[in-house]
Structures are given as structure tokens and as C-alpha cells.
Amino acid sequence: MAPPRRVCVTGGGGFIASWLVKLLLSRGYAVHATLRDPCTYGRSRDPKNVHLKQMGEVRENLHLFKADVLDYDALTRAFEGCEGVFHLATPVPEDKIVDPEVQKVIVLSSNAAVDFNPNWPQDKLKDESCWSDKDFCQENQAQERP
Structure with a gap:
């Protein structure tokens, strides 16, 4: 076998x-x-x-x-x-x-890799040039934790 x-x-x-x-x-x-x-x-x-x-x-x-x-x-x-x-x-x-x-x-x-970028234009489709903003993610994660 x-x-x-x-x-x-x-x-x-x-x-x-x-x-x-x-x-x-x-x-x-x-x-x-x-x-x-x-x-x-x-x-x-x-x-x-x-x-x-x-x-x-x-x-x-x-x-x-x-x-x-x-x-x-x-x-x-x-x-x-x-x-x-x-x-x-x-x-x-x-x-x-x-x-x-x-x-x-x-x-x-994951879509999380491109989804969290407050500077990305709302009317523009997300593609390989859009990445989540690392600082934005870290700031919001810290705020969500008790």
C-alpha cells in the first residue's frame, strides 16, 4: 500500500x-x-x-x-x-x-486583514491595496477589553 x-x-x-x-x-x-x-x-x-x-x-x-x-x-x-x-x-x-x-x-x-481601515474611502471597493490600520486595530482592541 x-x-x-x-x-x-x-x-x-x-x-x-x-x-x-x-x-x-x-x-x-x-x-x-x-x-x-x-x-x-x-x-x-x-x-x-x-x-x-x-x-x-x-x-x-x-x-x-x-x-x-x-x-x-x-x-x-x-x-x-x-x-x-x-x-x-x-x-x-x-x-x-x-x-x-x-x-x-x-x-x-481573514477579512479582518482589510476590513478595519477608517481612512479607506467608503465608496471604494476593498482590494489587495487595502490593509487594516494596525494602530486603529490596537487602539480599539485595548478599548474593548475590561
């Missing part, structure tokens, strides 16, 4: 990414998932990534890697042997994405 096809999912502990990991595992793929801190995987006192542990009998095909999306060496290790990459971690400039020599790279982002 041939080994399963292998792919990598960056940001594997995130909401969308973890559903993608589950789907890929259910379809017989071996999945390399990157996490900021895989040590939280399975710890009962820190449930951040415990949902990955609960994926049942397909878990032997799930391999977790500690990786920051700007760490070339960490991503290279996670991408090793993969034929595809689903890039769901925080978006980075294109010149920072590693050339992993895989067949496909799929980049997914």
Missing part, C-alpha cells in the same frame, strides 16, 4: 485550519500542521490545541511542527516531503513566503 499523500497546513490550530486538517485527514492525507506552540497540544490545563488530539484514529497521520511563519528553517522542516501547502497562518508579504518546492500553495486570510 502506498504511503498517504502529504500536505502542510500552516496555523493548524486556528478555527478554519483545524477544520481543514480534519477534512484532509478524513480523506486519507498525512498532514503536517504548524502551530506557534505545539506544547499546548493535549495539555488538559491549556486546551488551545486539544481539539487536534480529538481527531480520532486518523491521528497517526497528523504531525505537528512548532513554526513561526517568518522562520524559514521551521517552515522548511514542516514543508519537507509535502506536495502541497495550505497557508492559513497570519498573512505575510509574498517575498517572505518560503519557496518550498511544492506543487501548490494555497493562501487564505
Whole structure:
């Protein structure tokens, strides 16, 4: 029997990414998932990534890697042997994405990356030139917390 096809999912502990990991595992793929801190995987006192542990009998095909999306060496290790990459971690400039020599790279982002810019004209469609204003986001996040 041939080994399963292998792919990598960056940001594997995130909401969308973890559903993608589950789907890929259910379809017989071996999945390399990157996490900021895989040590939280399975710890009962820190449930951040415990949902990955609960994926049942397909878990032997799930391999977790500690990786920051700007760490070339960490991503290279996670991408090793993969034929595809689903890039769901925080978006980075294109010149920072590693050339992993895989067949496909799929980049997914949140609308939050472009949605919070008070200086963007209300009547102008948002596109790749519109990014959320970092200062605006930080100021409003700080105000929302008790």
C-alpha cells in the first residue's frame, strides 16, 4: 500500500485550519500542521490545541511542527516531503513566503486583514491595496477589553 499523500497546513490550530486538517485527514492525507506552540497540544490545563488530539484514529497521520511563519528553517522542516501547502497562518508579504518546492500553495486570510481601515474611502471597493490600520486595530482592541 502506498504511503498517504502529504500536505502542510500552516496555523493548524486556528478555527478554519483545524477544520481543514480534519477534512484532509478524513480523506486519507498525512498532514503536517504548524502551530506557534505545539506544547499546548493535549495539555488538559491549556486546551488551545486539544481539539487536534480529538481527531480520532486518523491521528497517526497528523504531525505537528512548532513554526513561526517568518522562520524559514521551521517552515522548511514542516514543508519537507509535502506536495502541497495550505497557508492559513497570519498573512505575510509574498517575498517572505518560503519557496518550498511544492506543487501548490494555497493562501487564505481573514477579512479582518482589510476590513478595519477608517481612512479607506467608503465608496471604494476593498482590494489587495487595502490593509487594516494596525494602530486603529490596537487602539480599539485595548478599548474593548475590561
